[in-house]
Amino acid sequence: MGPNDVDLARVFVREPGTAVGDDSIPAASGLEIVVEAEAGSAIHGQGAQFLTNIVVRDLTANNNIPANPATGFSGTMATAAWQNFDHQFVFNIAAAALTGRQNHLCEVLAFLKAGLVNPDVEFATSYTFILT
Numbered sequence: 001m002g003p004n005d006v007d008l009a010r011v012f013v014r015e016p017g018t019a020v021g022d023d024s025i026p027a028a029s030g031l032e033i034v035v036e037a038e039a040g041s042a043i044h045g046q047g048a049q050f051l052t053n054i055v056v057r058d059l060t061a062n063n064n065i066p067a068n069p070a071t072g073f074s075g076t077m078a079t080a081a082w083q084n085f086d087h088q089f090v091f092n093i094a095a096a097a098l099t100g101r102q103n104h105l106c107e108v109l110a111f112l113k114a115g116l117v118n119p120d121v122e123f124a125t126s127y128t129f130i131l132t
Contacts, residue, residue, distance in 0.1 A: 003042035006050070006114040008124035009086070010036050013108065016092070027098035027131040033067060033091040035110045035124070037082075043114060044077045044085055050114040052089055059128070060104035067091040077114070101131045 001007045012021035014032050025031045033054055053072025056065040073089045075081025108126035113119045 001038060001040055003040035004120070005040045006043060006112055006120050006122055007038045008035065008110055008112050008122045009038055011054070011108050011110045011124045011126040012036075013126060013129050023127060023129045024132050025129060027102050028095055030095040030098065031093050033093070033108050033126070035089040035091070035112075036086070037089065037112050037122075038086045039077055039082065039114065041085065043120070044082070047076045047078045048115045049076055050074060050082060050112065052110065052112045054091055054111075055109045056093065056106060057109065058101060058104050058106050060106075061101065065093055065097055065101070065106065067093050098131055104131050105129070106131060 012034050013025055014021050014034065015025060015029050016032050035052060051072060051074040054067055056067050058065055068091060105128055107128050110124045112122045
């Protein structure tokens with residue numbers, strides 16, 4: 001990655017309050033989705049505008065699961081919205097949104113757009129996970 005680039009390093013899911021990703025999540029606990037992003041020194045230092053968001057796909061039911069914040073994360077780099085070159089954006093899914101989805105296979109699609117003119121856009125997909 002160059003100084004003018006951004007990258008989505010990875011997307012993973014975990015149980016709320018834990019630090020490690022897992023591919024089997026108890027539906028009754030809800031879940032967290034972590035989007036790990038990196039910015040080069042130049043684009044970060046100039047305070048580029050950014051936007052990141054996700055789509056959580058329930059592959060079994062063939063529909064989407066709502067995540068919070070629904071509008072994703074946006075702001076300016078080199079501020080509280082994205083302080084360091086590497087940053088984690090954490091989305092939440094409430095247990096109520098997972099009711100009736102036990103044994104469903106799911107995945108997360110994420111995007112990151114940085115800059116206003118000729119934006120740098122990156123995409124990432126999580127591994128497939130199951131709700132237990």
